Amino acid sequence: MKYDVVVIGTSAGGLDALRKILTTFKHFDDIALIIIQHRNPISNNYLSNILSDMTGRITLEIEDKTLLKKGVVYVVPPNYHALIEKNGLFTLDTSEKVCYARPSIDVTFKSFADAFGVSVIGIILTGANNDGGQGLYEIKLVHGYTIVQNPTTAEAPVMPNYAIKCTNPDEILELDDIGARLNELIRKNGEK
Amino acid sequence: MTDDFKFSNNDEDIEVILFLEAIKLKYGYNFGDYSRAHIKRRIKNRLVKTDCKNILELAHKAITDEAFFANILLDFSINVTEMFRDPDFFKHLRNEIIPILETYPQIKIWHAGCSSGEEVYSLAIILKESGLYDRCKIYATDFNATIIDVAKDGIYNLESIKEYTKNYNLSGGKQSFSDYYTVKYDHAILDSSLKKNIIFAEHNLVTDGSFGEFNLIICRNVLIYFNRNLQNKVNNLFLDSLAKGGYLCLGSKETIDYSEVKKQYDTFSSEHKIYRKNRKV
Numbered sequence: 001m002k003y004d005v006v007v008i009g010t011s012a013g014g015l016d017a018l019r020k021i022l023t024t025f026k027h028f029d030d031i032a033l034i035i036i037q038h039r040n041p042i043s044n045n046y047l048s049n050i051l052s053d054m055t056g057r058i059t060l061e062i063e064d065k066t067l068l069k070k071g072v073v074y075v076v077p078p079n080y081h082a083l084i085e086k087n088g089l090f091t092l093d094t095s096e097k098v099c100y101a102r103p104s105i106d107v108t109f110k111s112f113a114d115a116f117g118v119s120v121i122g123i124i125l126t127g128a129n130n131d132g133g134q135g136l137y138e139i140k141l142v143h144g145y146t147i148v149q150n151p152t153t154a155e156a157p158v159m160p161n162y163a164i165k166c167t168n169p170d171e172i173l174e175l176d177d178i179g180a181r182l183n184e185l186i187r188k189n190g191e192k
Numbered sequence: 193m194t195d196d197f198k199f200s201n202n203d204e205d206i207e208v209i210l211f212l213e214a215i216k217l218k219y220g221y222n223f224g225d226y227s228r229a230h231i232k233r234r235i236k237n238r239l240v241k242t243d244c245k246n247i248l249e250l251a252h253k254a255i256t257d258e259a260f261f262a263n264i265l266l267d268f269s270i271n272v273t274e275m276f277r278d279p280d281f282f283k284h285l286r287n288e289i290i291p292i293l294e295t296y297p298q299i300k301i302w303h304a305g306c307s308s309g310e311e312v313y314s315l316a317i318i319l320k321e322s323g324l325y326d327r328c329k330i331y332a333t334d335f336n337a338t339i340i341d342v343a344k345d346g347i348y349n350l351e352s353i354k355e356y357t358k359n360y361n362l363s364g365g366k367q368s369f370s371d372y373y374t375v376k377y378d379h380a381i382l383d384s385s386l387k388k389n390i391i392f393a394e395h396n397l398v399t400d401g402s403f404g405e406f407n408l409i410i411c412r413n414v415l416i417y418f419n420r421n422l423q424n425k426v427n428n429l430f431l432d433s434l435a436k437g438g439y440l441c442l443g444s445k446e447t448i449d450y451s452e453v454k455k456q457y458d459t460f461s462s463e464h465k466i467y468r469k470n471r472k473v
């Protein structure tokens with residue numbers, strides 16, 4: 001199995017969870033990483049700066065028609081949904097909130113499921129609402145790989161719980177194990 | 193465009209193409225160069241609200257039921273907007289652009305994709321507070337006739353006013369925001385003097401041409417719904433419609449960097465996506 005893209009969704013408190021994963025993960029050059037975090041509509045480049053420090057990679061806050069590339073970390077900007085076109089360009093969208101959220105994890109997950117099918121890994125982390133579950137389900141439907149953080153040890157269990165209910169994911173993992181598991185899944189890429 | 197990835201086209205993508213073709217043939221609207229991801233998402237969202245089994249059935253419904261097509265049109269057009277959305281942009285407009293426009297005897301403004309009008313009334317408020325309003329003629333256009341009617345009314349839900357007041361203050365508003373509206377039941381009715389120099393009209397950026405020479409064109413969060421091809425075309429339309437030294441304002445996440453018109457502009461504010469047409473062109 002060859003994975004090209006990892007999409008991670010979490011809500012406002014998810015920064016520490018992201019840090020745990022991204023400081024263990026090694027194979028940034030083999031994938032494009034997209035992060036959807038619910039946040040304040042007028043927050044600035046704060047998140048992308050932190051992520052760039054965490055990963056040591058080019059971290060871009062997505063703008064309209066930004067090109068998707070491997071080795072780059074993308075952050076969906078506040079107050080927009082992000083979709084991916086089948087020529088690898090992002091489209092931003094200001095339409096209605098989904099699950100009270102914009103950006104919505106569902107919107108971006110569904111779009112990646114449609115554009116990438118089997119080569120996408122979707123991950124739902126700690127979070128306090130129901131966003132993400134439907135999107136993860138669509139990734140599973142096209143035989144992408146689905147991972148949910150164990151809700152019983154998550155800071156906010158609602159989002160992982162709902163994702164599990166919707167999807168029956170491939171794996172439910174402790175936060176500390178997700179980075180290492182991604183290393184395995186993506187290392188296998190090279191082996192073919 | 194990218195060699196990094198393999199994208200899979202699926203059967204639904206074919207149905208989407210047929211759907212768009214059907215609408216074009218029947219009603220003349222061409223959504224072929226809109227963002228395909230956006231169009232597909234809206235079609236699928238609509239599909240689950242109907243009893244149609246697939247997108248082809250939905251196409252049938254759209255061409256045989258005009259009232260239903262009106263919904264599709266709304267689905268595609270995304271009319272979500274706010275007053276003083278991105279307050280920093282409006283602050284910049286007020287502090288950096290207005291002083292320049294102030295030196296002109298007459299100011300012509302085109303507000304393209306004005307939706308239900310919140311943004312153009314925000315502009316009108318800034319122009320009034322700067323003492324420029326009476327010298328301005330503002331053309332506010334959208335391709336959606338239903339939404340233009342809402343814009344003309346200038347009546348908004350009272351619930352939103354709290355947020356708009358916050359935005360107004362952040363944007364450097366000089367008065368009390370409540371000076372600009374009266375409350376009736378659960379609605380805020382904007383002061384009709386704001387409308388005096390605004391002309392609301394239907395204009396489709398895909399098919400309609402230039403209709404004047406403007407000192408300022410504002411088109412925010414509209415081009416995001418187009419593919420690069422159509423963006424390029426519309427950017428040329430804006431270029432043709434701007435006076436030398438005129439300003440183009442796009443949405444905070446939009447850019448002319450990918451467009452062939454780029455070299456005809458100087459970047460006035462990269463943060464706020466404001467561009468100035470070269471004087472020499």
Ligand SMILES: C[S@@+](CC[C@H](N)C(=O)[O-])C[C@H]1O[C@@H](n2cnc3c(N)ncnc32)[C@H](O)[C@@H]1O
Pocket residue numbers: 094269270271272273274277304305306307308311333334335336339395396397398411412413414417443
């Ligand atoms: C998201 S709204 C933007 C409203 C406002 N400018 C803002 O940023 O808050 C997008 C608007 O673009 C309009 N639009 C979409 N396609 C158009 C076209 N071909 N010609 C003119 N307007 C169009 C829609 O009807 C909608 O009102």
